[in-house]
Amino acid sequence: MHPGKQQYVVARAAYSEVGFKAQHQPVERYHKTALDHVRMYFRCSTSRVKRILLSLFPIVSWLPTYSLKEWLVSDIVSGVSTGLVCVLQGLAYALLVSVPAGYGLYAAFFPILTYFFLGTSRHISVGPFPVVSLMVGTVVERMVTDDSAGANSTIFPADMSKEERQVWVAASVTFLSGIVQLALGFLQVGFIVIYLSDPMISGFTTAAAIHVLVSQLKFVFQLTVPGFSGPLALIYTLKHIFTHITESNVADIVISLIIMSVVFVFKEINDRFKSKLPVPIPIEVIMTIIATGVSYAFNFEETYSVDIVGSLPKGYQTPLPPNTAVLQQSFGDAFSVAIVGFAVAFSVAKVYSIKHDYVIDGNQELVALGISNMFCGAFRGFAASTALSRTAIQESTGGKTQVAGLLSAVIVMIVTLAIGFLLAPLPKSVLGAIVIINLKGMLMQFREIGPLWKKDKYDCLVWVIAFIAAVLLGLDIGLGAAIGFELLTIVFRTQFPQCSVLANINGTDLYRNRKDHVNIYEPEGVKIFRCPSPIFFANIDFFRTKLTEAIGFNPLRILRKRNKAIRKIKKMLQKGELMATTKGYVETADGHRPNDSDNENDKNEEDPDAAPDTRELPLRVDWRSLPAGIHVPGVDTHSIVLDFAAVSFLDVSAMKGLKSILKEFVRIEIDVYIAACDVSLLLEKLERCGFFDEEITPEIFFLTIHDAVLCILDRHDSIHTLSVSNGKVTEDKEKLQVEEELGRETARCSQTHSSESPGTEA
């Protein structure tokens, strides 16, 4: 090797894999077995235990480095702003769960306390999320019916009020979903989050924003909407709203529109003058206070029959064990809640962890959310995840750590304990309007579609499918469908490889697509075929079709025709119509054509797909000059090189298919070479699987395309009729023939490699 300036000069032996291995014996290495990996996984050491404990309490790693000077002010501002929104959203989402509004404050308080210690995301605001709330609400509606004689009435004490029952059901479902999350976390199932690709998360969260939007419409229009659930729930809800739109309250619509416009304008101002404002204007809070004041002053409730929040319960209540009957009957729902809650929280957390460049841990998030939900459920709250809008507020108002979250919980506590009564006159439509306007950021993700389509069609498709599935099927089934489709795209990407025929760039050892270049050299009779993807059950037939197209003929057809021709020749020899002369087979009779029907009789004797049996023939058959009356399509290819550089794996179906393809070519005396194949991944596997036999040997594997082509040229340069040699292409037979025919020794490359290739370093 001459590493001379900008010159690539190499002189070495041309290697087949076998020859290379003989000269450069690989080291015997111990490869870890599955058992070793399991053992390693359960290995115990103090540093490991310490690491696990640290990962269980992420707060230990970030709180000591907390920078009071830099972060505290931002966190306080963010915590207060978020806390006020927490209060507002808690009230709004409690209505979706069909429990009194005050319990929403519990759901906005308890989960944060535990997440503060256990969570790995620094920016998400843990608490009620509308879709999850809606899902819990479905169970509540199902279990607690107005009809006190209903089937479920036996599971509650007789003296319990309807409200208490509703709260108990919601708390029990929440507790169960927490158990599910905790279990998944300990089972280390958080790894599923690597399957949440960026386009999928983007599409899914955009769909979630649509769900939130629709869930808030009923407050904007002040309509009673039944709790639809399952696929197409969104459509039914919209249909219900639009069919009942005439019943909506004009006062509420006006209030909502005013709130929305004002909040929108101020948010734009906040955005534009970000650098000049010391702190963003907390416009939502200001508008809520104004709206509450105005509503109280002009008595909106009675004057315009505006729906108001009403009085809130004061203080906290004792913990409540979950209702076992509810646990049994709601496992499916709790599982959906657990998965959707986690998926939403994690996907939002991932957005911010990428933006602020820190690591979040899926398993730990599951554990944190699980414990938070169990804690919250025990204290009569309902399922927590994160609200997209609230997290956006926490981050955009400058929240740096979960200290902001903790402060928001303090605000919620203050409202619960002290000033809750002040919120009683607040119109619900104000809550709805604020939630809707905060969805802007998530809905803006629609703009990603265009650039994504230009970058990668499959990823764009994943976005669109994730969005449509989550909108139409609901977030739970939609998420499953989206992940399924996303994984399917990996199959699609590899399923239809852009196979190409390569040729040599003049004067180099490089091979490129022959269609891409003009001055390109394709050795005569050699086809170099590249498959740029793994080969497996779903594309082995495609691979065969493309290879056949590239070669220009179907080897099986040629083989069957040749076998038929050989039978004819044998018959004609028997009948004396042909004579074997030194010039080949010569007809003796005057152009007598063999009768086709004669041949049908012995059809059953021989397998038409076996290698031609020419042992009984006195002479080789030269397929280029056959006796009259026998036609076999001509073959002008003597060697095929398959470039397997990008074939990263082969499965059993592919190995079987590849073997049958190789056999077909070998039997019509076309040599197949496989180049640049990964030795440790593929070649060793093929050997292990019994891929090789007397027809297909490991000798066909070459290090590079150029090595294979050199060997081919070497073989076919001197012996131009080798391609029509007799019988199977095995080393000894062929060699003997070559010697017989040409009467001289010919240097044989693959022969030499395996024996005594000299070290030829330049």
Next chain:
Amino acid sequence: MHPGKQQYVVARAAYSEVGFKAQHQPVERYHKTALDHVRMYFRCSTSRVKRILLSLFPIVSWLPTYSLKEWLVSDIVSGVSTGLVCVLQGLAYALLVSVPAGYGLYAAFFPILTYFFLGTSRHISVGPFPVVSLMVGTVVERMVTDDSAGANSTIFPADMSKEERQVWVAASVTFLSGIVQLALGFLQVGFIVIYLSDPMISGFTTAAAIHVLVSQLKFVFQLTVPGFSGPLALIYTLKHIFTHITESNVADIVISLIIMSVVFVFKEINDRFKSKLPVPIPIEVIMTIIATGVSYAFNFEETYSVDIVGSLPKGYQTPLPPNTAVLQQSFGDAFSVAIVGFAVAFSVAKVYSIKHDYVIDGNQELVALGISNMFCGAFRGFAASTALSRTAIQESTGGKTQVAGLLSAVIVMIVTLAIGFLLAPLPKSVLGAIVIINLKGMLMQFREIGPLWKKDKYDCLVWVIAFIAAVLLGLDIGLGAAIGFELLTIVFRTQFPQCSVLANINGTDLYRNRKDHVNIYEPEGVKIFRCPSPIFFANIDFFRTKLTEAIGFNPLRILRKRNKAIRKIKKMLQKGELMATTKGYVETADGHRPNDSDNENDKNEEDPDAAPDTRELPLRVDWRSLPAGIHVPGVDTHSIVLDFAAVSFLDVSAMKGLKSILKEFVRIEIDVYIAACDVSLLLEKLERCGFFDEEITPEIFFLTIHDAVLCILDRHDSIHTLSVSNGKVTEDKEKLQVEEELGRETARCSQTHSSESPGTEA
């Protein structure tokens, strides 16, 4: 290029992709757009129309070449044997549909008539299949209740008997499933069959055999088993049978055991003396005739209360339009029936098409089965697919074409029209025993597991999961789960690539895993990293981890430490604690350590992840000899080569991740080169997606690893301190610096390539 004997001698310019492109301008090619493909798909030509018509009537291609002499005898023998089994199975499976036994003869007759013309499989025996029959039976049981006042009673005429209603429901569901199959066929959805890999089909058909076995147990024990359906139906059925086993009829068990043993022995004899017997002994038929005779003679029905077939309806009835109310209420069931029926028929057909080496067409099979089911449903039959056992008989008794199938239909017709009454005394347990014993072949597929595990763990897992899913979840859901898992394995296979670090084989241009060889040369400061799989969302993090492990340090950590160090140096320079001399930075004060807390103030000013900003510094920072008090981990790598030969695709997530990884390395002044990357698939895509900017240029792409290494050696051989050059690694800056520092022109490889690389052909 010297194609000399067994010598690989090359002397050419070392190329980067950019340099290569400049010298070998690729041809401008028109690439087909999606629209072109659609246009092509709908293009119309006479040959195309002819081909489509031919593919719609496969009989046109095989019947004219039918060899009377050779095939007719086999087909007659096979047809008669299969016909008798058709009769037996038709009777048995009709009981699973909850219709009178005689209608099973219709289901065994009508579908064959149409499949003969339309089907592409030569060996499957179309007709009733127990699992599909059971699925139809579930609908019948649901729709036709004993309670005549039930909700569904309004959909039938009041004067219709229960039996007639059952038949009508079964026929309607069958008709609907036929419509579904036909629609799927015309939509060309038959391509889904490429997702049925060999191990999956094997596992699935084995599970189907278990289902058939269990469905026949109730006849063997003569027990009444309720029609379980859905997941775990098999378990419930078995549980029911074993809890009620004391109620079983000993006479039936004895009959079954006798039939099973005799049939088993004779089948073994048939197998062993295959070559000596002119025709296999039709033992099932003989035993059925004997059993019927004995049952009649000793009046089994009354003496031992054996359950017998009873009288069959004679002849055929007029066609019946499907019941529209049933069609509306059973779409889901009909869809499952259509899919399972097709999947079973196709997977069985594929087994025999591989064995006998002919091509079957998934779409055409869908069309054929669809029309057959519609035809059968119109004539009061029930859903047809193929029975595994019956097809095995048709093939093993020598059936060559569907002529055998047609003859079996004739036999069924003869029984229906003439001699049906003779079968009345036949015990049902005889039917069950014969069906069970014929499952042997399918159940023997269990032996595939061992070899499969040795060949490919994933494929073995697919077999096992397909089997377990189909057994436990039922064939419909199980099939979906199996396909889902099978596709998931493609993701798994690529998800955890075995990345490796390569090194040069002495004296060659070859690079192999450095762990595998002893005499291997790793250029100093160069790491060659190979990722042997595509990179996408699910493994980009894995790729990053493995790369970081291979390099030995985390570039982001180094970058942040360096930025911190530069801030310290600036501060020390300002304070006069450091002086810039020709020997580098020299401390002036007596070992004064910079105060850590000082640096915290300006943390917010600069992005810790940006490239170090050294413009204000008077001298380059030599990271190897820093002033006292400033510590930055040492980096002994100056170049990384990524071998992308096997990276067959990158998705958007991977591109984003790769870009951030590359940036991190570039910013700590490590050059990254990408070698052997597919130009048309990857490089062009990266260019299209805006992957390149001023930090990452297309110049980093090289044709082979060796080209990249040559360039690296060239750069670093003469300029050993280049890796510590100042600022960003862009062409001009660096060049200037090199000139400044070394005061001489240095030949730069990537520079030369893009401008005036001479044609250096040897």
